[in-house]
Amino acid sequence: MAEPRQTERYARQLRLPEVGARGQERLLAGAVAISGNGPAAEEAALYLCAAGVGRLLIDPVLAARMAGRLAELNPDVQLVAGALDALWVSPTNPERRADGARAALLALVALSGAGPVRNWEETPWEATT
């Protein structure tokens, strides 16, 4: 099957004044981290992938389950999963992993170029999911 034109893929969004070309470019340049690997995370991944969010940081379990489907849905989107898994493990206690929203936040911080957050266990911010 021929590769659909990008214009076709994002036609509905491009035609919305609120999104348009500028908004779509920002979406493609953006990154979203999804916490968890349940049905809500799965649904979020599908919608964000279809919208053309450039990079999706997802739980490795979710990636294993959905990578093929997401790539087929939108090959523009880059999945970041395994590479960030190590960042989510506590540097002081390998048994402990960040989870939920904290993991998503750590992944986004790492992706932003600020580097891994080494002291995440000491941060006052608490995961809410």
Next chain:
Amino acid sequence: MNADETAQGKRTHEILAVPGVAAALARHAGAWFPKECCALLLDGAAGPELVLAENLADKYHALDPETFPRTAERAYVLDPRLIARAEGDGKTLVAIAHSHCRVGAYFSDEDVRAALSPFDDGPLYPGVDYVVLDAQEGEVRGYKVFGWSVARRAFVEV
């Protein structure tokens, strides 16, 4: 004119030649003057249809002047739901019409920018023509139809 350009504008000219359609479009442009009007030409099972739309440019400009620097005097913003609704009803979008006030009927750089995909892969609405009306003080002097030329990779009068 290339064959693809002739094919491109054919249905739009046919619809505009239907008695009453061009006159209704001209009245719409006159009513909106000195602001630009906008409208859709559709084709459906029941025949061609003219949808006179509201120009939302002023509303968007008021909300976000950075993204929408032009007011309705120099730009038009169509409600995309009109197109989505028409397509949902099984109709085909044939052309998007808008008026130019006091400057003549031509396809401006801004018109080209708005009609092209940001991905450099052609028009945002493939196969859809653009009708530009020449609105002047007290009269609408006519219109021109523009369509995408595959051969020239540009919008040309058709």
